[in-house]
Structures are given as C-alpha cells and as structure tokens.
Amino acid sequence: MRTSMLTSIVRRSSTTGASYVSRRGFASGSAPERKVAVLGAAGGIGQPLSLLMKLNPLVSSLSLYDIAGTPGVAADVSHINTRSEVVGFAGEEQLGKALEGADVVIIPAGVPRKPGMTRDDLFNINAGIVKSLCTAIAKYCPNALVNMISNPVNSTVPIAAEVFKKAGTYDEKKLFGVTMLDVVRAKTFYAGKAKVNVAEVNLPVVGGHAGITILPLFSQATPKANLSNEEIVALTKRTQDGGTEVVEAKAGKGSATLSMAYAGAIFADACLKGLNGVPDVVECAFVQSNVTELPFFASKVRLGKNGVEEVLGLGPLNDYEKQGLEALKPELLSSIEKGIKFAKEN
Numbered sequence: 424m425r426t427s428m429l430t431s432i433v434r435r436s437s438t439t440g441a442s443y444v445s446r447r448g449f450a451s452g453s454a455p456e457r458k459v460a461v462l463g464a465a466g467g468i469g470q471p472l473s474l475l476m477k478l479n480p481l482v483s484s485l486s487l488y489d490i491a492g493t494p495g496v497a498a499d500v501s502h503i504n505t506r507s508e509v510v511g512f513a514g515e516e517q518l519g520k521a522l523e524g525a526d527v528v529i530i531p532a533g534v535p536r537k538p539g540m541t542r543d544d545l546f547n548i549n550a551g552i553v554k555s556l557c558t559a560i561a562k563y564c565p566n567a568l569v570n571m572i573s574n575p576v577n578s579t580v581p582i583a584a585e586v587f588k589k590a591g592t593y594d595e596k597k598l599f600g601v602t603m604l605d606v607v608r609a610k611t612f613y614a615g616k617a618k619v620n621v622a623e624v625n626l627p628v629v630g631g632h633a634g635i636t637i638l639p640l641f642s643q644a645t646p647k648a649n650l651s652n653e654e655i656v657a658l659t660k661r662t663q664d665g666g667t668e669v670v671e672a673k674a675g676k677g678s679a680t681l682s683m684a685y686a687g688a689i690f691a692d693a694c695l696k697g698l699n700g701v702p703d704v705v706e707c708a709f710v711q712s713n714v715t716e717l718p719f720f721a722s723k724v725r726l727g728k729n730g731v732e733e734v735l736g737l738g739p740l741n742d743y744e745k746q747g748l749e750a751l752k753p754e755l756l757s758s759i760e761k762g763i764k765f766a767k768e769n
C-alpha cells in the first residue's frame with residue numbers, strides 16, 4: 424500500500440476536514456524534525472496509536488515506551504515505510520532516553536475500566552503512574568506538549584500540572600487532557616441521527632471527560648438539522664455514556680482502544696501542525712482555563728507554536744446546555760481538587 428493511502432486514515436482535521444498536505448504550509452518532505460513519544464505504547468491504545476503516529480508524515484522520530492513489550496511493538500511498527508525512525512524503550516531505566524528531545528508526549532499509560540467501574544475508580548492506580556511519568560517529563564523534555572489520555576482525565580491533568588509546578592517547569596500552554604474521543608463520538612452520533620455526511624459534521628464538546636462532565640453542544644453543530652428535544656437529550660446521553668457503551672460491549676476486556684487511538688492521533692496531529700506554524704488549528708481539549716470559574720475546563724483551543732495559543736469561549740448555549748454546564752461543575756471541580764490534593768501530598 425502506498426504511504427499516501429495509509430496516511431489518509433489520519434489526515435483529516437476534525438475541525439476543518441482539510442488534509443496535511445494542503446494545510447501544513449510546506450511541501451511534503453520538508454516538514455521540520457519532530458519527535459513524538461508514546462508512554463504506554465504496548466497497551467490497547469498504545470499499539471494502534473503508535474501505528475497511526477508512524478503514518479503521520481509530520482513525525483520524524485517515534486519513541487515507544489512502556490514498562491515491557493515495547494521492543495516487539497517498535498520492531499513491528501518500524502518496518503512500515505514512512506518517514507519516522509522508530510525506537511522502543513522498555514523499563515524505567517530507559518524512560519529518560521525515550522523522552523529526551525520529545526516535542527510531543529502522548530500518555531495512554533495506566534489501567535482501563537471494567538464493567539461497573541467509573542473512571543474515578545482508576546484514580547488510585549493511574550494517579551501514581553501519571554505522577555511518575557510527568558516527573559520524568561519535567562526532567563527530560565520540559566518543553567514538550569503533553570497529551571494526557573490516562574483516566575480519570577479530570578484528575579490526571581491537574582496531577583500533571585502540580586508535578587510540573589513542583590519541578591518549576593509548568594507551562595499551562597503545553598498541557599492537554601485529550602477529550603477528542605468525546606468529539607469524535609458526538610460527531611458520529613449526530614451524523615447518524617441528523618442523516619448528514621459525518622465527514623462534514625463539526626461541533627464542540629466542553630467540560631471534562633467523565634459522565635455528565637462531558638457536555639456536547641449540539642446547538643452549535645453543523646450542518647444544522649431539525650432534531651427534536653428528545654433526540655438531543657438522547658444524543659447527549661449517548662455521548663456522555665460512550666465510554667461505558669464500549670466498556671460493557673468489551674465485557675471485561677478493557678475500554679475503547681481503537682477509536683481512542685484514532686482520536687489521540689488526530690489530536691497529536693493538531694498539536695504538531697500548531698508547532699509547525701499552521702494557522703487556525705482548533706480542537707477541543709481539557710486545559711487550564713478562564714472560560715468558567717473552574718481552573719481546568721475542556722473547550723475549543725487554538726493551537727500554535729507554543730501549544731495553546733488561545734482558549735476559545737463556549738459560544739451561545741441554549742437552556743438545556745446551560746443547565747448541563749451548571750450541573751457538571753461540582754463533579755468536575757471535585758475531580759480537579761482530588762488530583763491537586765494527591766499531587767501535593769505525594
């Protein structure tokens with residue numbers, strides 16, 4: 424298969440629908456050197472995400488790290504005839520090498536949910552994993568953009584921020600909770616209900632990444648469709664429960680991996696485009712924010728050469744969305760505070 428055919432899998436920007444080639448501002452082959460590190464690369468998300476990052480022509484060096492299993496994943500992915508050099512790193516003693524010089528670090532390391540669990544039930548294990556990985560990021564690649572996938576995102580992002588603050592490396596422009604899968608789901612579900620071309624659908628999903636903290640703004644969806652209130656309520660609930668739908672269907676074998684790898688690859692691609700100076704790269708992410716009174720919040724973010732260039736406002740909300748916004752705040756704040764407290768005390 425030709426490289427160009429393979430890259431078409433990940434080349435659509437979810438915001439603009441445009442391709443790498445037309446939007447990255449330089450001819451194919453002249454893209455700057457960019458190192459991307461995937462931490463947790465041998466896992467359910469890590470493996471397909473590593474594959475998708477190997478297909479991304481904006482990546483020149485792909486560093487695959489996990490506590491075990493990465494030599495095999497790296498050997499496998501490295502045979503693909505695309506631009507990046509792939510190196511696998513296994514075990515904590517190799518983490519520094521994996522991170523050195525990274526421009527973007529993607530973190531899908533940690534345990535996934537089983538049926539009956541909430542994302543917050545993962546906190547006790549994943550908080551420690553995220554803390555130790557972020558401590559290493561502060562040491563070995565303090566200027567990298569960090570894409571946090573590990574759950575509970577509503578708490579792991581504040582943990583990362585605290586770790587970076589303690590290390591003196593915190594830059595709020597460079598830390599992102601990856602909420603792209605919520606956007607991907609909302610677009611898919613909306614297109615199905617509205618009977619419009621899914622490739623043309625655009626809408627923001629704001630708030631956080633767990634249950635009711637996930638707030639899709641279907642009133643802003645394009646193309647417009649005349650959906651009833653009941654349909655919007657059902658679409659909202661399905662988007663909020665999208666992760667649980669997959670956890671239940673997998674029946675104990677984990678949570679979303681393939682759709683998450685896709686969403687993670689789209690978001691990392693947006694970060695790389697921003698770093699490379701491509702204008703008007705806008706995606707939703709969970710970032711330090713003044714959009715509400717909460718210290719972290721997911722909304723549309725303009726990406727640029729330093730990471731977050733601008734955190735965009737929510738735009739007009741209808742009454743249903745305004746209610747959803749007020750309802751999510753207590754849970755989101757408590758998850759944020761839980762993360763901050765953990766990082767301060769450990």
Ligand SMILES: NC(=O)c1ccc[n+]([C@@H]2O[C@H](COP(=O)([O-])OP(=O)(O)OC[C@H]3O[C@@H](n4cnc5c(N)ncnc54)[C@H](O)[C@@H]3O)[C@@H](O)[C@H]2O)c1
Nearest residue numbers: 463465466467468490531532533534535572573574604683
């Ligand atoms: N943000 C989102 O939208 C989203 C979507 C899906 C899953 N997730 C989360 O992503 C995480 C990973 O999910 P998964 O299905 O890939 O799980 P998985 O168990 O299949 O893979 C996790 C990987 O992390 C590795 N790991 C554990 N500790 C590590 C450490 N200290 N350093 C490096 N790697 C380490 C494991 O060895 C494993 O390979 C979970 O927390 C899950 O809840 C988030």
Ligand SMILES: O=C(O)C[C@H](O)C(=O)O
Nearest residue numbers: 536574665666667678679
């Ligand atoms: O639902 C999960 O536990 C994983 C992830 O957060 C998702 O939304 O799929």
